Amino acid sequence: MKLYANEVSSATSRVRIALAIKGLAVDIHPVTIFGEAAESRQPAYRAINPQGLVPALETDTGELITQSLAIIEYLDERFRTPPLLPADPEDRAFSRAIALSIASEIHALLPPRVAARLSLIPGMDADGVTSWVRHWVDVGLGAVEDRLAARRTGTYVVGNTPSVGDIYLFPQAISAARMGFDVPQRWPTIASIVAQLQDIPAFAQNAPAPRT
Numbered sequence: 001m002k003l004y005a006n007e008v009s010s011a012t013s014r015v016r017i018a019l020a021i022k023g024l025a026v027d028i029h030p031v032t033i034f035g036e037a038a039e040s041r042q043p044a045y046r047a048i049n050p051q052g053l054v055p056a057l058e059t060d061t062g063e064l065i066t067q068s069l070a071i072i073e074y075l076d077e078r079f080r081t082p083p084l085l086p087a088d089p090e091d092r093a094f095s096r097a098i099a100l101s102i103a104s105e106i107h108a109l110l111p112p113r114v115a116a117r118l119s120l121i122p123g124m125d126a127d128g129v130t131s132w133v134r135h136w137v138d139v140g141l142g143a144v145e146d147r148l149a150a151r152r153t154g155t156y157v158v159g160n161t162p163s164v165g166d167i168y169l170f171p172q173a174i175s176a177a178r179m180g181f182d183v184p185q186r187w188p189t190i191a192s193i194v195a196q197l198q199d200i201p202a203f204a205q206n207a208p209a210p211r212t
Contacts, residue, residue: 010171020202098165106140145187
């Protein structure tokens with residue numbers, strides 16, 4: 001299998017964590033995502049993935065799977081152990097809900113293409129774009145914190161085994177800390193979960209890289 005990836009991308013980080021948990025090796029094909037000359041904007045990559053986004057997984061049968069959650073669920077359905085979703089239906093739904101809260105309500109508002117579009121709005125400067133990003137991270141993780149604090153019953157998002165909710169939470173919390181948020185003070189439940197995940201090599205070794 002081949003993974004089109006960018007080491008800074010938190011969406012790529014999610015898939016790399018899932019692959020590591022499963023013990024799966026893939027061929028990593030790096031794709032640059034920042035700036036006008038980014039490979040993700042070029043016709044060659046758009047011919048592979050018309051959305052121009054990473055990650056994208058090419059399976060060993062030549063099928064292309066896009067969107068991190070679809071990729072992770074594909075891996076979980078094809079390679080059953082260890083499972084990435086809880087057995088209990090309500091726990092499974094909660095883990096998915098945390099993942100989707102991050103993917104749909106936070107991350108979707110932050111990618112380079114969003115920042116590039118915002119910068120074209122009259123009166124919008126770099127500080128304005130930064131304010132936009134910080135606002136949605138703050139609001140989004142605040143809601144996730146409240147959900148987790150109200151329901152958490154174990155070490156991780158659901159119980160004592162990492163699941164898809166943790167796979168999404170970890171990169172987003174790492175990115176928030178790099179933005180200057182005091183994660184333990186602002187979101188103590190999230191910080192507690194992330195501290196435990198940091199001790200798991202599949203997570204620690206596949207965190208998103210800092211943007212240079």
